[in-house]
Amino acid sequence: MSRALRDHFGFTAMPFDKEIGTDSLLELPSCRESMAGLRLLAETRGIGLLTGKSGTGKSCLVRKMIQELGTSLYKPMYLCHSSVGLSEFYGNLAVELGLEPKGRKATLFRAIKERLTTLHRQARTHPVLIIDEAHLLANEILADGSQS
Numbered sequence: 001m002s003r004a005l006r007d008h009f010g011f012t013a014m015p016f017d018k019e020i021g022t023d024s025l026l027e028l029p030s031c032r033e034s035m036a037g038l039r040l041l042a043e044t045r046g047i048g049l050l051t052g053k054s055g056t057g058k059s060c061l062v063r064k065m066i067q068e069l070g071t072s073l074y075k076p077m078y079l080c081h082s083s084v085g086l087s088e089f090y091g092n093l094a095v096e097l098g099l100e101p102k103g104r105k106a107t108l109f110r111a112i113k114e115r116l117t118t119l120h121r122q123a124r125t126h127p128v129l130i131i132d133e134a135h136l137l138a139n140e141i142l143a144d145g146s147q148s
Contacts (some may be wrong), residue, residue, distance in 0.1 A: 077130065085117075097119075
């Protein structure tokens, strides 16, 4: 179907593809405001929430922010599988940090904590955790983080 649309309208690529390059995004005032808020969250190491209706470009904005952050000062970690249990959540986070996702929950938690501390203290790199569809996080994940 997409080939037929491209051929019919003479497009070289689909104009509303999910993976549109961030440099090709139209910068609307609402997008600039959202990007400013995301940048502020990263700079102040805050906790925030990006909300909007389905299809309004939240994922595109997050991709743009990750691209702009770069990797010299920040370590962006994008988790898109949020409807998982606690052990799998820690496993996914470990992989994002370049760790082997093995061992018991407590061991994995300590390894994650040590890696984050090392990133911050030695590499002067600030971790930025982005959880897509965070409303699907299990209560056990939120509760475990508050007890650690």
